[in-house]
Amino acid sequence: MTKPQHLKVRGPEDILGFIPHTLGYWPASSLVAMTMQGRSLGATLRVDLPGSDVLADPAGFASSVCSYLQADRQATGTLLAVFTPQSRNAAPCGYDGLLALLRDVLGDAGMPVLEAWYVGDRFWRDALCQDLSCCPLPGRPVQQIKDSALNAEMVYLGSSVGAAPGELPGTALPVPEEYRGAVLAAEAEWSANLEPRRESRSQFRAVLRTWLEVLSRPGGLPVRPVAQRDAFLRATLLVPAWRDAVLVMAAAGTEAAEAGAERFGLFSQGEGADAVEPGSGAGAESIDDWLGAGSDPPGYGEVLLGLEPAVPHWGRMEALDALLEQLAALGGPAAAASLTGRGWIAWCRGRGSYAAAYFKQSLEIVPGYRLAGLLLEMAGRGTLCGWAGRQEAAWRKSGPDAA
Known part of the structure; x- marks a missing residue:
């Protein structure tokens, strides 16, 4: 920062x-x-x-x-x-x-x-x-x-x-119907292909590789809609373990995401075979360099509560927020996952009112969506994200402070 x-x-x-x-x-x-x-x-x-x-x-x-x-x-x-x-x-x-x-x-x-x-x-x-x-x-x-x-x-x-949190547009971004139809059709196919690979280490890595490639676009350039890629990303959000791994990866790096998945016993299939992913474009830069060589990767709980790492990768989290907004615009259960991710990022930024609004929108799309409900309860209690409570780690909207 x-x-x-x-x-x-x-x-x-x-x-x-x-x-x-x-x-x-x-x-x-x-x-x-x-x-x-x-x-x-x-x-x-x-x-x-x-x-x-x-x-x-x-x-x-x-x-x-x-x-x-x-x-x-x-x-x-x-x-x-x-x-x-x-x-x-x-x-x-x-x-x-x-x-x-x-x-x-x-x-x-x-x-x-x-x-x-x-x-x-x-x-x-x-x-x-x-x-x-x-x-x-x-x-x-x-x-x-x-x-x-x-x-x-x-x-x-x-x-x-x-706009105030109660006036958030949610999933109201304009989406051409032809594009929406193409993404939703491809999403169903990707979901069917990914279902038997949920506990495959090689598939897990392919999922994070695709997300990282999109989030690493140079110069903060906006993501150009690509039906097959967006369909794949939305399909991966429907797998809770992968959804959580994407959030952890954005804040703390791929090593933390994979180490946490290992601790949860996600990889019962071992390496697995024939991982599937959309065609790749430009290679993504690693986001693990700033973790420090040989450092022990933080756990999912520490990352999701903003306790570790000492300073999150705000650039990746901002890129993820923008991408989740785009993916949410297509509606459906994947929109609930996208809005929950946006709510978590808002909470990490110290914007509890925005976070609660996103969580409520998610619950309107999928009543009982577990992660949104848990995070909404936490935000409602006034729990402050660890990063937001420390000046050296806190997100800054446009760079300045005041004195």
């Missing part, structure tokens, strides 16, 4: 303008907490604003927020922003009490609240300032945030603010 570019924060408008770029969307009815590491911004947490029942006794809510932020072990302070749909003169819906409790809890945890703001649909204001001479009601126009210098810099660097 390259060293992030340094962005200068000139005022609260810059910080508030940075939040939608960090999350990927403009939050609504949300509490956003950002840790500070000295003079630098650290981790970002977004949670739904609590309802009136929780506001009546918000101690549990405040404790949960604090525990999430403590995953950033370098945090020295906290910034809070309450995004509400209202533009009120008074504190919206009684959140002053919640902010006061958060200040106490986070202060006791060594992460004192340095600044806090209310952001409505039209106005924003300092939530801690009661002096109307410097913080007059109803506040300052939200357009100041959207016009901030840091927001402009982020856009210049290629960052953009997209």
